[in-house]
Amino acid sequence: MSKKICIVGGNGEMGQMTQKLFSMYFPDYEVTIFGSKDWANPQPKLENKDLVIISVPIYLTKEIIDRVVPFLSEGCVLADYTSIKQEPLEAMLSAYQGPVVGLHPIFGPTVEIPDKQVITVCDGRNEEKYKWLLDDLESIGFSIEHMSAKDHDDIMTFVQGIEHFSVYCLGLFLKKKNIDIDRVLKLASPVYKMELNIVGRLFSQGPGLYADIIMSDDSRKEMVAEFAEFVQQNAKGVEKGDKATFIENFKQVKSWMGDFADKAYKESDKLLLKK
Known part of the structure; x- marks a missing residue:
């Protein structure tokens, strides 16, 4: 499916990873990188896009959202990669009346294949407008986890x-x-x-x-x-x-964890045996 996408902050590690994966798996995607120098003339890179992803440090996210929104074309999906979701999602919904979604890739920029890598999705507005993106990501192996921002x-x-x-x-x-x-x-x-x-x-x-x-x-x-x-x-x-208190606390945590403790022991053994 042909889509025009702009990654704001695309020169950063997560932006570069996204561009690489999109180029590898979605050759019909036209991906544009928006860097700090592009603020001199932002409109050409931001207008007429199907999707704009904000991929900047947390402390800059709200400022960049406010700067990006005036240049978005009607129907463009606005998304962010921030590792906190409530404040950025509220900022996008407040500043922009079009489709909005919060994304959090639960992995680092060194990931080269999407197999079972988790992307958290916090729905914002007009979910049907960005369903194509989630479907495409899921089709290549990403695990999509819907969750409220809170x-x-x-x-x-x-x-x-x-x-x-x-x-x-x-x-x-x-x-x-x-x-x-x-x-x-x-x-x-x-x-x-x-x-x-x-x-x-x-x-x-x-x-x-x-x-x-x-x-x-x-x-x-x-x-x-x-x-x-x-x-x-x-x-x-x-x-x-105080060994007695330590032992009692230990037992209580083990009981609280239930089956997870034994499963974790076995899973960690498997990881160690692979090495």
């Missing part, structure tokens, strides 16, 4: 806020103690090597990206502060040698 952001507070903050702190502490990672790896179990690789993966990427993600909104910052206080409380129990 539910998405609540989940991402843990997935991106708490999880990334925990990994960030572990990296900081390794540096503080000046741990020789190469020596640790020689004695590390496969599971611990995997955990260290996760730490290394985070710090191999841009610090601004993770600062934006972890501090993207007040709810995440508040949750990080609550998590830090919770860790400190439990650390006091460890410092006192």
Whole structure:
């Protein structure tokens, strides 16, 4: 299906990945990249498009939405890639009266094939106008997960806020103690090597990206502060040698997780055996 698409912020990593995948799987798509220099004359790249995707840092998203909207042609689908969804979706719906959808690719810019990669979709307005996009993405293997913007952001507070903050702190502490990672790896179990690789993966990427993600909104910052206080409380129990409380807490979490704990053990074993 022939479609004209513009990626605003397309020179960034996610924009480049999108252009590459679209070119590979949808040769009928005409993809235009809109960079910072194009603001000198934005209309030629933004008008008469079927889809415009906002792919810029979180803190710039609302500003860019407001700047883009006046140049959109009637019927153009306006979408964004921001890893928070409620505020950008509200901003798009407020600024633009046409079709709107919030997208969050749950993967990084290094993805080369779409097989089972998840894209969260937060419906905005005129869903029938962007059904072609979702159908095309699903047809090449992407897993489309519909979710309200609020539910998405609540989940991402843990997935991106708490999880990334925990990994960030572990990296900081390794540096503080000046741990020789190469020596640790020689004695590390496969599971611990995997955990260290996760730490290394985070710090191999841009610090601004993770600062934006972890501090993207007040709810995440508040949750990080609550998590830090919770860790400190439990650390006091460890410092006192309170094994009874530790064991009881451990049992309660295991019971709360139900079947997931055993499934996670088996799944992680499978991943380790593949290596």
